[in-house]
Amino acid sequence: MGRYQRRRRTAFDTWQILGVLLVIILGLLVVAFVGGIDFKILDFFTQSFVWIVAPFIILVSAFLVYLYIRDRRLVRALRISDVDGMAGIEFEKYVAEILRQKGYKVILTPPSNDFGVDLVVDKDGIKHAVQLKRYSVKVDRKAISDAVAGLQYYKCSRAVVVTNSLFTEAAKEFAQANDCILIDRNKLSEWIYNFQQGK
Numbered sequence: 001m002g003r004y005q006r007r008r009r010t011a012f013d014t015w016q017i018l019g020v021l022l023v024i025i026l027g028l029l030v031v032a033f034v035g036g037i038d039f040k041i042l043d044f045f046t047q048s049f050v051w052i053v054a055p056f057i058i059l060v061s062a063f064l065v066y067l068y069i070r071d072r073r074l075v076r077a078l079r080i081s082d083v084d085g086m087a088g089i090e091f092e093k094y095v096a097e098i099l100r101q102k103g104y105k106v107i108l109t110p111p112s113n114d115f116g117v118d119l120v121v122d123k124d125g126i127k128h129a130v131q132l133k134r135y136s137v138k139v140d141r142k143a144i145s146d147a148v149a150g151l152q153y154y155k156c157s158r159a160v161v162v163t164n165s166l167f168t169e170a171a172k173e174f175a176q177a178n179d180c181i182l183i184d185r186n187k188l189s190e191w192i193y194n195f196q197q198g199k
Contacts, residue, residue, distance in 0.1 A: 080189045083134065083164045091134040092118050095162055098195045099130075115153045116146025121160075128181075129156040135165040141174040148178045164188060 083091060089111065096106045096119055104121040119130035131147035133139045139161065147159035161167075161175070162183040175182050183191070 080164065080185065080192060083188070083192070084136070086134060088132075088134055091164070092132050095119065095130075095132055098191050101195055101198075109154075115150040116148075117150035117154055117156075120154050120156065126158075127154070127156040128158050128160050129154050130160045130162060133161065133163040133165065135163055138166050138168045139163045139171055140168050141171045144171055144175045144178065144180050144182075148180055162188060 083094065086094065092108060096108060099106050099119070099121050102123075104123045106122075107120045109115075109117050109120065116131055117129040118132045121128045121130055129147055129150045131143055131150070133143050143161050143163075144159070147161050150156075151159055159178065159180040160183065161171075161180060164185055166184050167175070167182055172182065174180075
C-alpha cells in the first residue's frame with residue numbers, strides 16, 4: 001500500500017505485560033504450595049502478597065491502563081492530523097484504502113470532470129457515490145449537492161460526503177433531506193484508528 005501502509009503501534013502491548021505479571025504471580029503461588037513450604041513461611045508469603053505485592057500490581061496495572069488509553073487517543077489525534085496535511089488526491093487514495101479494508105470495491109473517478117464524485121464504492125451490490133472534502137473550514141451544502149447530483153451518472157444508490165472537517169447546519173439539513181450520509185472529522189478519526197488496527 002506504499003506510503004499509506006498501516007502503521008503498527010510501537011508502544012508496548014499493555015495486556016501482554018499484565019498477562020506476564022499474572023503468570024509470574026500464579027507461578028510463585030504454585031511453587032509455594034507444591035514445594036512443601038511450612039505453614040509459617042506460607043503465612044508470611046500470603047501476608048506479604050496481600051499487603052505488598054497485590055497493591056503494587058494494582059498500581060502498576062492502573063498505570064499501564066492509563067498509558068494504553070492515552071496512547072489510543074494520541075494515535076487517533078496523530079492520524080487525523082496527518083490527513084490535515086495531505087493534498088486532495090492523497091486524501092482520496094487514503095480514504096479509498098480505508099474503504100477497501102472495510103470490504104468495499106473502490107473506483108477512483110477521473111481527477112477532472114468527475115461530476116461531483118471522487119469515489120464509487122460497492123459492497124454487496126449497493127453502490128455509493130462518495131465526495132471527499134479535505135477542508136480547514138466547515139463543509140457547506142454545495143458538497144452534498146455535488147454528491148447527490150453525481151448519483152445518477154454513476155448509477156449509485158446513495159451519496160456520501162467524507163471530510164476531515166465538520167459540516168455546517170445547513171449542510172446537515174440538506175443531507176438529511178436527500179438521504180446523504182455524512183462522515184465528519186470525528187467519524188473519520190474512528191475509521192482511521194480502525195484502519196491502523198486492521199479492523
